[in-house]
Structures are given as C-alpha cells and as structure tokens.
Amino acid sequence: MRATRRLVGSLCLLVFVTTAATTPVAAGAADAPAIVAAVPNPVADGDVGEFVVVRVPPTSTANWTLTDGETVVSLPADRPGARLAVTDSPNATRRLADAPVVAVSHLSLSNAGERLRLRRDGAVVATLEYRDAPSGERLVRESGGRRWRPVGFQPRDVRSHGRATVTGFLLPDAPGVPVETLRDARRRILLAGYTFTSDRVADALVAASRRGVEVRVLVDGAPVGGRSARGAAVLDRLVAAGVEVVVLGGPHARFEYHHPKYAVVDDRALVTSENWKPAGVGGRSSRGWGVVVDSSSVAADLARLFRADAGWRDAIPWRRHRRNETFDAETPSNGTYPSRIDPETTAGTVRVLTAPGNAESAVVGVIDAADERVDVIQPTIGRRDGPLLRATVRAAARGVEVRVLLSGAWYVAEENAALTEWLNGVAERRDLPLSARVAEPRGRFEKIHTKGVVADDVVVVGSLNWNENAVSNNREVAVAVRSADLAAYFREAFAADWSSGPGRTTWVLVAGAAAALVLAMLVAKRTVRFVD
Structure with missing residues (x-):
C-alpha cells in the first residue's frame, strides 16, 4: 500500500x-x-x-x-x-x-x-x-x-541550537551508553525507532514507567520483512507495564517508513544509527555511531517532533494494530565484540536534521563546506548520481581528501564492491584524492550499519541512509555537531575500521537448500530498498 x-x-x-x-x-x-x-x-x-x-x-x-x-x-x-x-x-x-x-x-x-x-x-x-x-x-x-x-506531514527547517555537551560513542564497543542514558530518566522518555526487540531497553523503560516517568514509544508499523514474534512480545510487555506504544502506518501514512533511532530523556537527546535491538544498541552485531546531547533546546526540539509524529491519525495504538498481524520467529544476534574505543565527552554546536525535507540538502552543505577531509561510512549507497554521492566526488575534485567505507554484509556485498570499484576508477581517471573500500570487520563487529559523515570539524550521526527513499519518503533524524574534538574521535574510529583490510569480498560456498536460500535472497535484495 x-x-x-x-x-x-x-x-x-x-x-x-x-x-x-x-x-x-x-x-x-x-x-x-x-x-x-x-x-x-x-x-x-x-x-x-x-x-x-x-x-x-x-x-x-x-x-x-x-x-x-x-x-x-x-x-x-x-x-x-x-x-x-x-x-x-x-x-x-x-x-x-x-x-x-x-x-x-x-x-x-x-x-x-x-x-x-x-x-x-x-x-x-x-x-x-x-x-x-x-x-x-x-x-x-x-x-x-x-x-x-x-496530509499531516509538516516540512521542517534545519533547527540550529547553541553549544552543548556531547558524548560520542561507538557500537558494539559501548552498548552501556544507550541503556544507562534511559535508566537515568527522571521525568520523560520519548523513544522513536524503526524496530524494537531489545529486552535490555524494555527493562529500562518498564522500570522508568514504574517510578512515574512518562514513557512513550513510537515505531514503524510494517518494517521490511515483517515484525518478529519476539518484537511483538516486547511491545506487548511494554503496554502491559503502562507504556504508551504506537506504530506508524496505513495506506495514507505520512512516511514510507518511520526509520529514526532517537530518544528524548529528560533534557538530553540520544541519537544513534542503530535500531533498538540486540544487534544494534545491544552491541551484538553492528558497527554504529551515537551521541548523547545534553541540551534542553535539542531535547525540546526532538520532543516536538516526536509528539507531531505520534499525534496524527496514522499513529495507531499497538494493541489495536496487532489484532490482525502475524509474526515470524527470529533468532536475535548474540555476538560478542571487544570494547576498543571508549566514549568521549566534549562540547559542540548542534543542528537537528530531518527527512523528508531538509536532511539531504543539509548533509550536502556539510560536505560542500569541507576544505581538508571527508570520511563517509554507510551500509550502502543508492544511485551513483544522487546528490550526496555527487557532493562527495565534488569535494575530492576540489582537493579534499575523501574516503568512503561501505559494509561487507552479504546482502550488500555485491553492489558495494561494484560501487567501490567505480569510485576508485573515477578517482584514478580524474586523479582525485578519493578512495573507497568495503570494510572487513575482522572480529571487531559483524557488519557496518553506521550512517555517518565526518567533514573537517563537523560530524553527522543518525538514521539517514544515502538512498532516494530515505531522503524523500522516510522519517529520518540526524544531528550535525560542529566540534573538532568530536570529529577527531569519530575520525579515529573511522580510521580503525578503514585500516582493518583492503575490503576484499569473501564468498562462502554453501550446499543444497542453504545455497538456494542465499541465492534467492541475493536476487530479492536487488529489488528491495535498503531500509534497516
């Protein structure tokens, strides 16, 4: 629909x-x-x-x-x-x-x-x-x-806020940061996400609700692949504990997908690239970036966004939504990874970006303003002629050192290998300071799920995938933080992931039904937009 x-x-x-x-x-x-x-x-x-x-x-x-x-x-x-x-x-x-x-x-x-x-x-x-x-x-x-x-969609301008204390963190290195931030709530938690299956996060929300904290959850009504029975049980548990849970969807929904990953906790804002599940904020799989912004202004801004998104007719109470739904079994990620890079707290000025409407042009502006270095980390990238990738190549054309790091996960490995080959070919033909690579985690994480940019002293962190559907049709949230220290922190993390290997694509031969399944999923992936 x-x-x-x-x-x-x-x-x-x-x-x-x-x-x-x-x-x-x-x-x-x-x-x-x-x-x-x-x-x-x-x-x-x-x-x-x-x-x-x-x-x-x-x-x-x-x-x-x-x-x-x-x-x-x-x-x-x-x-x-x-x-x-x-x-x-x-x-x-x-x-x-x-x-x-x-x-x-x-x-x-x-x-x-x-x-x-x-x-x-x-x-x-x-x-x-x-x-x-x-x-x-x-x-x-x-x-x-x-x-x-x-009807009901309200375009927003980029919202600029003053200087704030900002804590940057990595996943899976520091999974305690998101949960501890939620556990510290005394007045309100407004949690927005795409999917929600994390028992640890649910524990924090239930405990907060029991001590009188206002707790509200907003997730997508029809994530790609459907909702798991595990996810449904977690949402059931939240509602039973008195937490308000609504899902966005229906034939006249304002967004293709409700895809942000943020939480307003009292006067702080937690913004990440990761879903509320063990693979994401639980630190069990994905490489992710996140920030905690200690700012009443940023928190109030995201609280207004949350209430607007949760207050329209396409926001359906979970209990009513689940009546006609079926749920599939799912095995949660359970990987363990080393904590090599600790969180870092510094200060910076913050802008809140949202899609649809302003996030794409704002990120293009960040890249266009760079004079020295641009590092891009994405699960995958859409059209080669998209505004974001064009801005990246344009930066290299004016002499900016540019690196693009993409995921090596099996479901995007083929397209990412092709894109990196094309970008490196453009760099060679035009003699540009541009290089692209498919990441090799080598035991530090399972796959790249980050949607991040470091451009000189500006860091962009959030849910914005670099594809047309994300920038034009999805609800997405990101923050752009201007801070030399925070930029150095995330650039160090980027460099560690970049230097782990040349990004060779590894193919594993499997037999029988498993091989057929993998092949079918690869073929299907070519026709499905990356959303996660």
Whole structure:
C-alpha cells in the first residue's frame, strides 16, 4: 500500500507559480502573498474537508479573493499576515489543516486538475495549477521544490541550537551508553525507532514507567520483512507495564517508513544509527555511531517532533494494530565484540536534521563546506548520481581528501564492491584524492550499519541512509555537531575500521537448500530498498 501511494504521488504533475514567491521563501519575502498549499482530494466521501492554504501580507488593506475561474471566494479583511485554510467544510478541515480555518460559502476543487488564483484588488498575485491530485495528499513546499505529501506531514527547517555537551560513542564497543542514558530518566522518555526487540531497553523503560516517568514509544508499523514474534512480545510487555506504544502506518501514512533511532530523556537527546535491538544498541552485531546531547533546546526540539509524529491519525495504538498481524520467529544476534574505543565527552554546536525535507540538502552543505577531509561510512549507497554521492566526488575534485567505507554484509556485498570499484576508477581517471573500500570487520563487529559523515570539524550521526527513499519518503533524524574534538574521535574510529583490510569480498560456498536460500535472497535484495 505504501509503495503504491508514493508511486501515485510521484506521477502527479503540478505547476506552482507566484509573482512574489516562486522559489523557497528568502529573507524579506516571508510575508509575500502566496497560495501555500492545497488539499483537493481528502480521504472522505465527496472530498469533504478539502481546503486551500493562502498567505496574505500584514498591514494589507486590499481586497483579497481566491478563484478557480468559476467561483470567487472573498477572504476576510481582518486577518492579514496569517496563513489561512480556506474551506467550505470547517469542521472536517480543522482535523487536517495546520492553519486557522476560514469558512466560505462554496469551495469545490477538482481532483482532475485546477488553476487557482489569489487576487489583490482584482490583480492576480499568485497562481497554483495542478493535475491528478492524489488521495489524501497535499502540495507542500520543501527545500528541493514542491511536491505532493500526505496530509499531516509538516516540512521542517534545519533547527540550529547553541553549544552543548556531547558524548560520542561507538557500537558494539559501548552498548552501556544507550541503556544507562534511559535508566537515568527522571521525568520523560520519548523513544522513536524503526524496530524494537531489545529486552535490555524494555527493562529500562518498564522500570522508568514504574517510578512515574512518562514513557512513550513510537515505531514503524510494517518494517521490511515483517515484525518478529519476539518484537511483538516486547511491545506487548511494554503496554502491559503502562507504556504508551504506537506504530506508524496505513495506506495514507505520512512516511514510507518511520526509520529514526532517537530518544528524548529528560533534557538530553540520544541519537544513534542503530535500531533498538540486540544487534544494534545491544552491541551484538553492528558497527554504529551515537551521541548523547545534553541540551534542553535539542531535547525540546526532538520532543516536538516526536509528539507531531505520534499525534496524527496514522499513529495507531499497538494493541489495536496487532489484532490482525502475524509474526515470524527470529533468532536475535548474540555476538560478542571487544570494547576498543571508549566514549568521549566534549562540547559542540548542534543542528537537528530531518527527512523528508531538509536532511539531504543539509548533509550536502556539510560536505560542500569541507576544505581538508571527508570520511563517509554507510551500509550502502543508492544511485551513483544522487546528490550526496555527487557532493562527495565534488569535494575530492576540489582537493579534499575523501574516503568512503561501505559494509561487507552479504546482502550488500555485491553492489558495494561494484560501487567501490567505480569510485576508485573515477578517482584514478580524474586523479582525485578519493578512495573507497568495503570494510572487513575482522572480529571487531559483524557488519557496518553506521550512517555517518565526518567533514573537517563537523560530524553527522543518525538514521539517514544515502538512498532516494530515505531522503524523500522516510522519517529520518540526524544531528550535525560542529566540534573538532568530536570529529577527531569519530575520525579515529573511522580510521580503525578503514585500516582493518583492503575490503576484499569473501564468498562462502554453501550446499543444497542453504545455497538456494542465499541465492534467492541475493536476487530479492536487488529489488528491495535498503531500509534497516
């Protein structure tokens, strides 16, 4: 259902023209007249609740009207400067709109297409034209342009915060950091994730709930491969202990996947690349990066994000969601690995990045600003012509030393070997200071799951995979921390993983049914986007 919805949305043709704001609003243009958004095709019989969001400049005494060429709607003269949701079904629209609702006598938007005009004293100042409006979606403005998004999705700007104390840590080296952070909670834990199967984390949440801490959990409703019986039992246990657990999903969900890995713990924020399961935060498998940010500002920012994501109609209580679900058996990871690099606490300035909307362009900006070194560590990378990889090659072209380290896990080994060969070929042909490698863990971890960048003195840590689905359709969260000390810490970790070997791909011959299974999974992987 989700994939179908995204495909429909991507095929919709739209044109957005305004005399005052044809590009993302620049300084001084925030008050320009505009048709901000439109929802022509809400999920309701007869499209009840359809609306158009307009913005009228402050101090204006003009006569403002909205028309589709057939009907003219007069806008209230006493609301200049506001974003107004114009509708003829105010009760239905209030559940959908993020702006004050203005009731008009008649508004009828065609699902097939419409040309809307905002007029000031009879002169057209903004125009919105669309065709084939997808069900349950609205037109929104983002840093890369404008597109259809599910109703309820609110694009965010990059949020900049002041200087804060930041603790960097590695997994599997320091699995105690995430759990101890949760155990220290005295007031609130808001935990957001993709999957959740960790008994250790569940223990910490149940204990916190019992001592009166507000504990809420938000996870994806339909992770790739389904939810395991073990994961369902852990969520059942949380709910039985009084923890609020909701899942994001459904045919009109705001995101393809709810994929972040963060927790707000009192006035601290824990942000990692790892899932809430033994393989991730439990330190039983994956190489991951994480930070704990001691900042009431960052915590408040992520708390607002959590409440917005958990407060829409696609957020379904776990008990209701599980009624019609089936669960598969799963054997949790149980590897043990040495703790070679201890956590490090320092200070830095922090920015919060989110997808969809701003994370991709923000990370591109971090790479574009680098003068000396860029180190990229990812499980795998999507299109070779994607903005993130283009920025990486562009950095090397201006003389920046660039290294790209990818996972050698069996399910991405073939594509990662091909990509590293291509990148190294580009470097050789163009004489660039760029090198790429597939990692060999050699007993220090099982696989790379980190989604990280170190660019000069800026570190990016979070859930953002470098593929189109992650940056455009998933809910993702990352932080960009400017700190020379933190950058040195993660660059040391990167160098240790980089130098472990030349990244040779190892193939293991297996027989009979096992061989068939491995082959089938490799073939299937080519058609499935990496999400974990």
